[in-house]
Every structure is written in C-alpha cells, then in structure tokens.
Amino acid sequence: MTADLKIAYSKTGAAVPVINGVSLHSRYAPEDEGRKLAEKFLENNAGAEIIAVFGLGFGYHILPLLSENKKIIVFEPVPELYEAYPKNEIRKKCFIATDLNAITKERNYGVFALPSVKRLFPDKFEKFVKNLENGRSESEPINISQIKVLIDSPIYGGSSTTSRYVKNAFEKLGTQVKFIDNSSASELLHLITGFEDKDFSGISALKLTELMSDILLHEVEKYNPHLVFINAQSPITKDALREIKKQGIITVIWFVEDYKRFGYWRDYASLFDYFFGIQKGEFPVFLQRFGCENYSYLPMAADDSIHKKAVLPANEKKYFGSDVSFMGAPYPNRVRLFSELSEFDLKLWGTGWEKFDSLKQFAQKNGETVSIEESVKIYSSSKININLHSSFGNDIFEKNGDFLNPRLFEIAACGGFQLTDNRSLLAEIFEPGKEIITFDSVADLKEKIRYYLEHEKERQSIADKARKKVLTSHTYKLRIKEIIYKISAESPEFGAKIIAEEKKWRFAEEKIQDPQLKRFLQTLRPNERYDIDLIMNKIKNNRTGAEYESILEVLDTFTKNL
Known part of the structure; x- marks a missing residue:
C-alpha cells in the first residue's frame, strides 16, 4: 500500500498523522x-517484560509506557512517518524499526497494536x-550469518575483555568474525x-x-568486512576511520567507559556511523554538539556461556567463598568503604589491595590478577558480593552516578547475591527490592550485610530473580542483535551489500562444473564462504595428490568470479 501522509490537528491542538485519509489518533x-x-494494554499484559508496539503514530499511546522501565520495541510500517516523527524521549528509550527484518524472536512479550495502524496494514x-513468535523466515534474503564483522580490540583493560565477549x-x-587482538602491544605501551x-x-x-591503525587497514583490505566494530580505547586514528568509511563499510563504536x-x-x-554508549543524560547532548547524529544507549551485559553458576568442590568453595567479597580494583572510594568493613568475614580480590595497611589482611592471592574463571567462582561462592562503582x-558514593558496570550483570548471571550502590539507571535493568538490593551509606550497607547473612532463603530468591532477568534480557548476544537490527533498519545499503554478495556467490556457484566441488561448496555455511584459506584447508583435509591440485585449479577460477 502506498502511504499518503498528512498532518491534522486535534481540538486540543495536538498533531495527528493521517495515512490515506485515516487518522491514526x-x-x-x-x-x-x-x-x-x-492502561488497557498494561492491565492485560502485567507480566510482560517486553512491549512490542505495532504502529508508532505520533506516540501518544507509547509515552505512558516509558515509566514502566521495560524494553519497548516499535515497528512503524510507514517510513515517512518515522522520518516526520520528532526526536523526543520515545526515540531515545525505544527500539524503533521500519523494516520487518529488524523484528526478531522475543520471549515474554506483549503485543500492543495501535488500532488504526493494524486496520491499515x-x-x-x-x-x-x-516474527516475534518464530523469528524471521529463513527464506528472507538477509540473515545474520551472512554478515562479516571485523573487531578491533583495545590493547588492555576492561574494554579489552568486553571486546572478547x-x-x-x-x-x-x-x-x-575477524578479531584483531591488540593485547600483544600491551608491554610496549x-x-x-x-x-x-x-x-x-x-x-x-x-x-x-598509527602503527596499530595501519594493521587494522591492512586487515580491512584483506577481509573486506561489512562492519568494523570498535570498542572504547581501541587504538585507531581518525584518518583510519575516514578511510574505512570511504570504502562503504559501516563503523560502530561501543563506548563502554565513563x-x-x-x-x-x-x-x-562525528566519525562513526553508529555510536553506542552506557550513559544517558548529558552525554547524548554533548555528542550531538560534536557532530554525532546516531547515539543509542546500550548498557553492559553478561556472557552467559562464561558467567554461569559454578558448582565447586568443598575445598574450592572454601577458598573462593566468604561472607562478604569484592572483586575489582582498589579505587579510592572502594579503599575507604572496605576499610569500614573489617568486622566481617571479608575477602578482597584483585591487584593492589595488599598495598593498603588497613586492607592487606583481606587481600587474596597476594594481589595477583584474578582470571575470569576465578571471578565466576568468587561470585558463585560468596554469600554477599559487594558491587561499588568506581x-x-x-566521596565513597558518586553523586549522580549513572552507568552500570559489567560486574552488576556478571554477578547476577552467576547466580550470586549482590549489594550495589544505587545508580540512576539501575531501575531500568533490575527492580530494586525484588531483583537487586542497593545501599547508599556505610551504615546502610552494614545493616543489610547483617540482615542478608541471616536470611539465606530471601538472599537466594533475589539472586535467582536477578539471574533470570540477565539471562532473558541482558546478555551480550542480545546486545549485538540489537546493534545489528538497528543498522539493518536504518542503513539500507548495509543489507543491500550483503544481498548483492549473496547473489554474486550463487552466480559463481552456478558456473562450477566439477560435481565434487559443487557439492562441497553447498555444504559451506554463509559465514565460511568468503574465507578462502578455510575453504582450501577443508578441501586439503579431504582430498590428496592430483585430485587436490585439480580442485584448487577450479577453485581459483571460482574465486575470480566473486
């Protein structure tokens, strides 16, 4: 249906979009x-964690939902209406798509259709x-497995770990995925x-x-990705970014720092096509002043294949467990806080704690680095994990602190119970009092430590709810899906390039006469098709001598058609 969009005004003076003569409000x-x-939707869908809205309109039906602190997905069938829609709070807090390919399978959702839009479409x-029930059809031309991604990792630090997740x-x-591991430069830096x-x-x-950027550009030329993914603190120059964009490659940064x-x-x-970050408030405003037009809030997450409940033998449970624990760096505010908790069975994990006289008795492993595997055991074994943001x-507590650190999600995913300092964005992720317990002073923390040490069942119930929330709504896999769907919906050239490459592959495949090679090529997954080294190694492992040489000759002809 061709959409004829007009704007009318209600008796209250509010703008009302009109599609093909039908008022949407x-x-x-x-x-x-x-x-x-x-109100009617919320009454009938009280347990839904995700609100799936069909029809953006001018958002009058969506605005009352923003205070619910739930994930809201909006599909608008008329792209022109989305373009005309003002950049307000709904655009900032909701995922809005105009392409049905951006709508994927969800769990625990409620469908909220704007009646006029449902009748029209x-x-x-x-x-x-x-799509919400079953995901996108396999017959649709674009799927995630056809995307080639190059990830440029930071040299060291927490952002480097995030890049691996x-x-x-x-x-x-x-x-x-092509992963550039820049950690080899850490000693030099x-x-x-x-x-x-x-x-x-x-x-x-x-x-x-500049050297690391040259390496990145070399890999981009060799690999020809659809998307280059940069983490905060990845070593890249502005010139390198400009060169990548000249090649029509989508650039994304996830700024997981304060x-x-x-x-x-x-x-x-201004140099990234898509800028994702872990903060709201003033940050998007500042970014706009410096030329960023496509910022999205994307909080941290957990890797559910790594951060999971650890069932430990008695000796390990004793070693990693304690009444109260903390795993992380000794920032000044943390040193001050934990110096006040000497009355408890306390263990401090991470480098640097042994340097403080008041805390060295609680430092574990002689201040050695804690591996990710060990952190999982700590979170799982501790009765109470303290999470104080740096x-x-x-002051011990950051005034107006907003971003949520990865530890918040990782402890929850491991099934650990935690007490965390309050943050302005926390209630959007966990329901305070039911899924997470906060503290806002040393006295408050001490009181809650004593209470929850004595109430194991309540402690476990809260931890279980937090774990369920993270595994259903806050994994890295879900975060990356959100990034991909946003790009797919807002950058038509992204999908067009992938479709064109798929057609080119099929065309080249049709030219193959050798039946063995043709059968072999048909067994390749979409994400293996352009890795010529991988293809050759697979052939070599299954063929020998003259047969191998013959197939390579045919393959050489094939790759020239790509």
Missing part, C-alpha cells in the same frame, strides 16, 4: 486516547506477530607510558596508535 483528545489504550501486523556474541549468532619524558612518551604512543573520565570521544564523535572523587 483521536481528532478530539489523542493524549487521553493514548493513555487509555496504554493487516498483512504487516500478521508478519510482525509471526562481543566476539563470542557475534560468533554465537553465526557471523563470520606500558614501556612507553613509563617514560619520564612525557613529550617523548606522548609522541611514541601516537606512533604506536565519558566524564575519558574525553577523547570528542575527537571521534569513583575518583573524595
């Missing part, structure tokens, strides 16, 4: 109508519901940053970044 009081529709509504998530989704001559140190660090501490984002804000200020 009441011409009398669209705000009241929207509120009543939302019954076929699309049926497809919308089908991102890699795992892409691979679980079936994409072909450590040497450079240790120079007393800070001017020389700065110049050397810049040269290292923008107030790491300010280099100002120089890069701060460089004089």
Whole structure:
C-alpha cells in the first residue's frame, strides 16, 4: 500500500498523522486516547517484560509506557512517518524499526497494536506477530550469518575483555568474525607510558596508535568486512576511520567507559556511523554538539556461556567463598568503604589491595590478577558480593552516578547475591527490592550485610530473580542483535551489500562444473564462504595428490568470479 501522509490537528491542538485519509489518533483528545489504550494494554499484559508496539503514530499511546522501565520495541510500517516523527524521549528509550527484518524472536512479550495502524496494514501486523513468535523466515534474503564483522580490540583493560565477549556474541549468532587482538602491544605501551619524558612518551604512543591503525587497514583490505566494530580505547586514528568509511563499510563504536573520565570521544564523535554508549543524560547532548547524529544507549551485559553458576568442590568453595567479597580494583572510594568493613568475614580480590595497611589482611592471592574463571567462582561462592562503582572523587558514593558496570550483570548471571550502590539507571535493568538490593551509606550497607547473612532463603530468591532477568534480557548476544537490527533498519545499503554478495556467490556457484566441488561448496555455511584459506584447508583435509591440485585449479577460477 502506498502511504499518503498528512498532518491534522486535534481540538486540543495536538498533531495527528493521517495515512490515506485515516487518522491514526483521536481528532478530539489523542493524549487521553493514548493513555487509555496504554492502561488497557498494561492491565492485560502485567507480566510482560517486553512491549512490542505495532504502529508508532505520533506516540501518544507509547509515552505512558516509558515509566514502566521495560524494553519497548516499535515497528512503524510507514517510513515517512518515522522520518516526520520528532526526536523526543520515545526515540531515545525505544527500539524503533521500519523494516520487518529488524523484528526478531522475543520471549515474554506483549503485543500492543495501535488500532488504526493494524486496520491499515493487516498483512504487516500478521508478519510482525509471526516474527516475534518464530523469528524471521529463513527464506528472507538477509540473515545474520551472512554478515562479516571485523573487531578491533583495545590493547588492555576492561574494554579489552568486553571486546572478547562481543566476539563470542557475534560468533554465537553465526557471523563470520575477524578479531584483531591488540593485547600483544600491551608491554610496549606500558614501556612507553613509563617514560619520564612525557613529550617523548606522548609522541611514541601516537606512533604506536598509527602503527596499530595501519594493521587494522591492512586487515580491512584483506577481509573486506561489512562492519568494523570498535570498542572504547581501541587504538585507531581518525584518518583510519575516514578511510574505512570511504570504502562503504559501516563503523560502530561501543563506548563502554565513563565519558566524564575519558574525553577523547570528542575527537571521534562525528566519525562513526553508529555510536553506542552506557550513559544517558548529558552525554547524548554533548555528542550531538560534536557532530554525532546516531547515539543509542546500550548498557553492559553478561556472557552467559562464561558467567554461569559454578558448582565447586568443598575445598574450592572454601577458598573462593566468604561472607562478604569484592572483586575489582582498589579505587579510592572502594579503599575507604572496605576499610569500614573489617568486622566481617571479608575477602578482597584483585591487584593492589595488599598495598593498603588497613586492607592487606583481606587481600587474596597476594594481589595477583584474578582470571575470569576465578571471578565466576568468587561470585558463585560468596554469600554477599559487594558491587561499588568506581569513583575518583573524595566521596565513597558518586553523586549522580549513572552507568552500570559489567560486574552488576556478571554477578547476577552467576547466580550470586549482590549489594550495589544505587545508580540512576539501575531501575531500568533490575527492580530494586525484588531483583537487586542497593545501599547508599556505610551504615546502610552494614545493616543489610547483617540482615542478608541471616536470611539465606530471601538472599537466594533475589539472586535467582536477578539471574533470570540477565539471562532473558541482558546478555551480550542480545546486545549485538540489537546493534545489528538497528543498522539493518536504518542503513539500507548495509543489507543491500550483503544481498548483492549473496547473489554474486550463487552466480559463481552456478558456473562450477566439477560435481565434487559443487557439492562441497553447498555444504559451506554463509559465514565460511568468503574465507578462502578455510575453504582450501577443508578441501586439503579431504582430498590428496592430483585430485587436490585439480580442485584448487577450479577453485581459483571460482574465486575470480566473486
């Protein structure tokens, strides 16, 4: 159906979109109508964790839902209406798509259809519901397994670990992933940053970044990805980013750091096609001032293949377990807090705690680094995990702290019980008092430690609810799906490029006359098709001598057609 979009105005003065002569909202009081529709939906779908809305309209029916702190997916059948829709709170808090390919299988959702849009587009509504129930049809031309992703990892730090979780998530989704592991440069960077001559140190660090960027560009040319994924603190120059974009490759950054501490984002804000971050509030506003037009809030997550309940033998449970524990770095606010908890059976894990006289008796492993596997055992074995977000200020608790650290999700995924400092974005992820317990002072923390040590069943019930929430709504796999679907919905050239490559592959495949090679090529998964080295190795492992040489000749002809 061709959509004829016009704008009318209600008696209250509110704008009402009109599609093909049909008003999408009441011409009398669209705000009241929207509120009543939302209330009826919530009454009938009280247990739904995800709200799937069919029809954006002008959002009068969606605005009342924003206070529910639930994930909201919106499909709008008329792209022109989405373009005309003002950039307001709904755009910031909801995932909005105009392409049904962006709607995928969900769990524990409720369907909320704007009645006028459902009447206008019954076929699309049926497809919308089908996608939510079963996922996209296999016959549709684009699927995630056809996407090639190149991930450029940071040299060290928490962002480097996150990049590996991102890699795992892409691979679980079936994409072909090229991972540039820059950790090999960590010792060199450590040497450079240790120079007393800070001017020389700065110049050397810049040269290292340029070298790592050259390596990235080399891999981009060789691999020809559809998407280049950058994590916060990945070593990349502005010139390298510009060169990648010239090639028509989508660039994405997930800025998983506090923008107030790491300010280099100002120089890069306008250079990424998609900018994801872990903060709201002023950050999107600042990004816009520096030229970023496509920011989305994307909180941290857990890797459910790594962060899971650990069942330990008695000796390990004793070693890793305690009444109260913390795993992380000794930031000043944490040193001050844990110095107040000496009365408890406390264990502090991570490097640096042994350097503080008041805390060295609680430091574990002589201050050695804790592996990811060990952290899982700590979270699973501790009766109470403390999660205090880092701060460089004089206060123990960061005023107006917003971002949520990965530890919050990882502890929950491991089935551990945690007490965390309150954050402005926390209630959007967990329901305080039921799925998470917060503290806002040392006295409050001590009181809650004593209470929950004595109430094991209540402690376990809260931990179980938090674990369920993370596994259903906050894994890296779900985060990456969200990124891919946003790109698919908003960048038509992304999908068009993948479809064109798929057609080119099939065309080249039809030219193959050798029946053995043809059968072999048909066994390849979409994410294996363009890895020529992998293809050759597979053939070599199954063929010998002259047969192998003959097939390679045919393969050489085949690859020239790609």
